[in-house]
Amino acid sequence: MHCAEVCKSHRRSCPIQPHLLLTLLCILAVPSLELVTNLMGRPGEGYYIEVKIGSPPQTFNVLVDTGSTNFAIAAAPDPNVENFFNSSNSNTYVSHHKKVSVLYTQGFWGGELGSDVLNFPPLFTPLVRCDIAAIKTSHNFYMNGSHWQGILGLAYPVIAQPDRNVVSWLEALQHLKNNQSVAFALELCGSEGDGSKHTGVFEILGNGNEGAELWTSPIVREWFYELLLLGISIGNKTVDLSCRKFNTDKTILDSGTTSLMLPTEVFNVVVKLLNSSITQQSVPISDDFLMLQKMFCWKDPLDWTHFPNISLSLAHSDTSYFVLQLPPQSYIKRVSNNSEVLGLQNCYKLCIKSSKTGTVLGVVVMEGFRIVFNRSSKTVGFAKSPCGPAVDVFGPFKTKRDMKRCVNPTPLPNISALTVAAYVIAALTSMYGVLVGYILCHWLWETYIKQKMTRSMSETSIVSSN
Numbered sequence: 001m002h003c004a005e006v007c008k009s010h011r012r013s014c015p016i017q018p019h020l021l022l023t024l025l026c027i028l029a030v031p032s033l034e035l036v037t038n039l040m041g042r043p044g045e046g047y048y049i050e051v052k053i054g055s056p057p058q059t060f061n062v063l064v065d066t067g068s069t070n071f072a073i074a075a076a077p078d079p080n081v082e083n084f085f086n087s088s089n090s091n092t093y094v095s096h097h098k099k100v101s102v103l104y105t106q107g108f109w110g111g112e113l114g115s116d117v118l119n120f121p122p123l124f125t126p127l128v129r130c131d132i133a134a135i136k137t138s139h140n141f142y143m144n145g146s147h148w149q150g151i152l153g154l155a156y157p158v159i160a161q162p163d164r165n166v167v168s169w170l171e172a173l174q175h176l177k178n179n180q181s182v183a184f185a186l187e188l189c190g191s192e193g194d195g196s197k198h199t200g201v202f203e204i205l206g207n208g209n210e211g212a213e214l215w216t217s218p219i220v221r222e223w224f225y226e227l228l229l230l231g232i233s234i235g236n237k238t239v240d241l242s243c244r245k246f247n248t249d250k251t252i253l254d255s256g257t258t259s260l261m262l263p264t265e266v267f268n269v270v271v272k273l274l275n276s277s278i279t280q281q282s283v284p285i286s287d288d289f290l291m292l293q294k295m296f297c298w299k300d301p302l303d304w305t306h307f308p309n310i311s312l313s314l315a316h317s318d319t320s321y322f323v324l325q326l327p328p329q330s331y332i333k334r335v336s337n338n339s340e341v342l343g344l345q346n347c348y349k350l351c352i353k354s355s356k357t358g359t360v361l362g363v364v365v366m367e368g369f370r371i372v373f374n375r376s377s378k379t380v381g382f383a384k385s386p387c388g389p390a391v392d393v394f395g396p397f398k399t400k401r402d403m404k405r406c407v408n409p410t411p412l413p414n415i416s417a418l419t420v421a422a423y424v425i426a427a428l429t430s431m432y433g434v435l436v437g438y439i440l441c442h443w444l445w446e447t448y449i450k451q452k453m454t455r456s457m458s459e460t461s462i463v464s465s466n
């Protein structure tokens with residue numbers, strides 16, 4: 001069945017599907033699926049794509065980020081990046097003699113605004129000239145070992161830095177196509193096996209309509225990809241709050257954020273419902289796992305059936321909505337065990353966090369879907385992708401509720417360097433935390449817990465990991 005699905009959404013590689021040839025086609029379809037895989041990375045460190053900058057081209061990897069608009073690249077040595085763009089070696093680099101910086105919730109980068117030619121070999125798009133920020137200084141921006149050295153912002157000009165006149169890569173591509181809006185698709189596949197890396201697909205789409213059937217949600221405002229979240233359910237229990245609270249101050253779809261971030265009041269209700277649903281199943285779990293994203297370890301791999309599905313309802317039209325259903329494999333992530341010392345432990349983290357800046361539908365929500373960002377129809381469309389966690393999408397459902405009540409009425413903030421407070425990825429693992437946590441919890445384990453628990457359990461919450 002998996003093969004049949006592959007054929008369905010990757011029709012181009014499966015032009016004919018006679019019954020007898022299905023097996024053969026599937027054999028053909030699988031390598032072609034691997035061919036289009038052009039996003040790489042490690043869980044918690046974002047998805048990156050290869051880019052060639054300047055002439056002669058210098059090759060880098062950049063994070064694919066729907067939560068910002070600038071193209072920015074390391075342009076000075078830094079202990080956390082393996083190489084950097086040297087603009088004096090590019091004949092096509094033009095400096096705008098302008099400073100640019102972006103402040104994130106936990107870090108920032110600053111540098112010089114210029115322009116150069118860019119080419120993304122895996123995308124088969126033409127070479128285009130766009131503005132690039134050459135990063136000279138940064139704090140808490142790069143991630144050591146992540147293999148990316150910059151960021152490709154795919155959002156709207158309104159949130160570009162230092163101002164909206166910056167020509168982003170998507171804009172430049174659009175100018176080349178007679179100013180027709182560009183549509184693109186992301187399929188984030190998550191990780192398989194030991195969870196040490198993940199893959200995905202990034203595609204620039206032609207004018208033709210999508211083959212796969214999509215559930216579309218209107219883009220409420222064109223700055224971030226802002227959507228309207230109408231409801232949240234944990235298993236069969238709904239979060240009983242006014243829907244405006246879900247979208248205060250906004251709900252955005254952001255491939256540059258790992259977790260599902262929820263406004264604090266919403267987060268507290270979600271945690272309560274998760275807790276009651278899990279304790280009903282008598283799984284031992286700590287408040288720190290739920291509230292503070294501390295790692296939790298079991299001797300046996302997690303039994304996913306003890307954890308509920310989470311459903312998110314998104315607006316479809318003025319009178320209807322559809323539902324994204326996430327299995328626990330989406331929102332609970334295995335912490336990579338690439339350390340010998342972890343031994344036989346299976347450690348997990350909850351990827352739902354509280355937020356002071358509204359809802360962020362991050363990577364954990366996007367994985368498993370094919371998501372089409374259609375800037376000309378001002379919609380974001382969702383379909384099940386052949387890869388990733390076993391998510392689902394249902395709909396449309398009619399509603400008589402007045403959806404306008406769910407929109408946060410505050411106008412678009414005045415975008416300045418400070419208010420953008422864009423989003424950074426939150427690393428899933430901190431090796432330091434893992435090590436300290438393990439040694440301590442191993443001791444606890446041997447001393448106390450082993451005798452008391454039928455199910456093996458330990459946790460790192462006793463030390464402050466990261």
Ligand SMILES: *[C@@H]1O[C@H](CO)[C@@H](O)[C@H](O)[C@H]1NC(C)=O
Binds near residue numbers: 079080144145
């Ligand atoms: C980055 O990681 C490498 C290899 O893991 C390590 O040798 C190096 O010291 C790290 N650099 C920093 C600044 O942490």
Ligand SMILES: *[C@@H]1O[C@H](CO)[C@@H](O)[C@H](O)[C@H]1NC(C)=O
Binds near residue numbers: 076077087
């Ligand atoms: C950039 O390249 C030039 C010429 O190869 C070299 O002189 C310069 O030191 C390089 N800049 C940095 C920051 O490494």
Ligand SMILES: *[C@@H]1O[C@H](CO)[C@@H](O)[C@H](O)[C@H]1NC(C)=O
Binds near residue numbers: 175178179
């Ligand atoms: C596209 O838009 C830009 C800026 O708005 C304008 O300068 C350019 O002439 C337009 N190109 C075409 C082909 O219409």
Ligand SMILES: *[C@@H]1O[C@H](CO)[C@@H](O)[C@H](O)[C@H]1NC(C)=O
Binds near residue numbers: 193194337338339343
């Ligand atoms: C990590 O976990 C996988 C799956 O349980 C196992 O096959 C692999 O040997 C583990 N790796 C290490 C270094 O412990």
Ligand SMILES: *[C@@H]1O[C@H](CO)[C@@H](O)[C@H](O)[C@H]1NC(C)=O
Binds near residue numbers: 205207372374375377
């Ligand atoms: C984007 O939306 C427009 C207008 O609805 C449609 O014509 C176009 O085919 C869509 N593009 C894709 C790639 O689906």
Ligand SMILES: *[C@@H]1O[C@H](CO)[C@@H](O)[C@H](O)[C@H]1NC(C)=O
Binds near residue numbers: 235236280
């Ligand atoms: C909701 O789910 C719980 C646990 O999964 C179950 O015990 C309960 O019967 C369900 N309630 C309804 C109304 O389906």
Ligand SMILES: *[C@@H]1O[C@H](CO)[C@@H](O)[C@H](O)[C@H]1NC(C)=O
Binds near residue numbers: 272291
């Ligand atoms: C989870 O439920 C347990 C038992 O009902 C309770 O003691 C604990 O405080 C709850 N934790 C949270 C975060 O609600």
Ligand SMILES: *[C@@H]1O[C@H](CO)[C@@H](O)[C@H](O)[C@H]1NC(C)=O
Binds near residue numbers: 307308309327392
């Ligand atoms: C979650 O959804 C899947 C697919 O719809 C379903 O098979 C599974 O039983 C659900 N899990 C729970 C705990 O309800």
